Amino acid sequence: xxxxxxxxxxxxxxxxxxxxxxxxxxxxxxxxxxxxxxxxxxxxxxxxxxxxxxxxxxxxxxxxxxxxxxxxxxxxxxxxxxxxxxxxxxxxxxxxxxxxxxxxxxxxxxxxxxxxxxxxxxxxxxxxxxxxxxxxxxxxxx
Amino acid sequence: xxxxxxxxxxxxxxxxxxxxxxxxxxxxxxxxxxxxxxxxxxxxxxxxxxxxxxxxxxxxxxxxxxxxxxxxxxxxxxxxxxxxxxxxxxxxxxxxxxxxxxxxxxxxxxxxxxxxxxxxxxxxxxxxxxxxxxxxxxxxxxxxxxxxxxxxxxxxxxxxxxxxxxxxxxxxxxxxxxxxxxxxxxxxxxxxxxxxxxxxxxxxxxxxxxxxxxxxxxxxxxxxxxxxxxxxxxxxxxxxxxxxxxx
Numbered sequence: 001x002x003x004x005x006x007x008x009x010x011x012x013x014x015x016x017x018x019x020x021x022x023x024x025x026x027x028x029x030x031x032x033x034x035x036x037x038x039x040x041x042x043x044x045x046x047x048x049x050x051x052x053x054x055x056x057x058x059x060x061x062x063x064x065x066x067x068x069x070x071x072x073x074x075x076x077x078x079x080x081x082x083x084x085x086x087x088x089x090x091x092x093x094x095x096x097x098x099x100x101x102x103x104x105x106x107x108x109x110x111x112x113x114x115x116x117x118x119x120x121x122x123x124x125x126x127x128x129x130x131x132x133x134x135x136x137x138x139x140x141x142x
Numbered sequence: 143x144x145x146x147x148x149x150x151x152x153x154x155x156x157x158x159x160x161x162x163x164x165x166x167x168x169x170x171x172x173x174x175x176x177x178x179x180x181x182x183x184x185x186x187x188x189x190x191x192x193x194x195x196x197x198x199x200x201x202x203x204x205x206x207x208x209x210x211x212x213x214x215x216x217x218x219x220x221x222x223x224x225x226x227x228x229x230x231x232x233x234x235x236x237x238x239x240x241x242x243x244x245x246x247x248x249x250x251x252x253x254x255x256x257x258x259x260x261x262x263x264x265x266x267x268x269x270x271x272x273x274x275x276x277x278x279x280x281x282x283x284x285x286x287x288x289x290x291x292x293x294x295x296x297x298x299x300x301x302x303x304x305x306x307x308x309x310x311x312x313x314x315x316x317x318x319x320x321x322x323x324x325x326x327x328x329x330x331x332x333x334x335x336x337x338x339x340x341x342x343x344x345x346x347x348x349x350x351x352x353x354x355x356x357x358x359x360x361x362x363x364x365x366x367x368x369x370x371x372x373x374x375x376x377x378x379x380x381x382x383x384x385x386x387x388x389x
Contacts, residue, residue: 056199056203057200057203058203058207061200062207072218072219075218075219075220075221075222075223076174076197076200076219076220076223076227077220077223077225077226077228077230078223079223080193080197081226081230096152096156099155099159102159107202107206108159108160108195108198109156109159109199110199110203111195111199
């Protein structure tokens, strides 16, 4: 197994400074917010991590579908692009599985992901913000 | 960046690992992996190896989970992911371009070469379609070698376009495309004359100009692709490639 790098303050900074170059293919991102897919990845990842210590692509796609009751799994390109984006923002980190383990089981190596501390913070902040009802426009004039 | 560190030989090891196929894997799995090889072909080697290995692992795990029933899901996931695959590829190319040395034009030059290759394939396809149509309706009166060389030119153009996708083979692709351009423009024009009354009429009224145009167009296209081959075999472009690989 490789070593996960420690979380640094800049991870949290990266989370709050959104990356606009991806906006063309995703729902428009509000500053410092997560899109639905990223919330699903972090939420499912945190669950899988609590059970197994880490998670890999297919297990994540399966858990995301189970959580939402979807019949189709997230597309390969969509899932791995979103994971790469979250890794760049420091919200997940990854290592390649020990080659010996994969060879013993006769399968390709898995890329093992973990949700970082910054990822867990971002997930909690996002779910709390979504749970809070938006203020009525009328209250602004009250 | 992901905190994965890539040691020497790691990419090779990942590529080897990615070749492990599930016993229930079928042609759909092969097609999805081939698509992945295509869109990662000219990316830095470590980035490409990681994406291929990750996808191979995903396909294996889905087969392990659902066996032969996974075929539809794998295909549908791959199709729905195409826009994201291409967007990811574009972002990786842009990133490689940012770290490239001055004067290597890592995006502009391949784009120009791809556009020229597509234009050549389109011209070749048109010529061969006209020849085939003419043969089918029985009005072909041209020499057999003109038709044969046009078909050879189209095949070479397709092979050259495919080779162009792989960064380290671009110099060779330039040579192949130069030969294809010579055959398709030089002889393709004569083939077109045999299949088009309009073109024949125009050629017969302006023979000298048409011959000159044919020679100039052939020379320009061949020179373009030879220059492309020289560009990618030069140390400057090679430095750009190694910079891409290490970024």
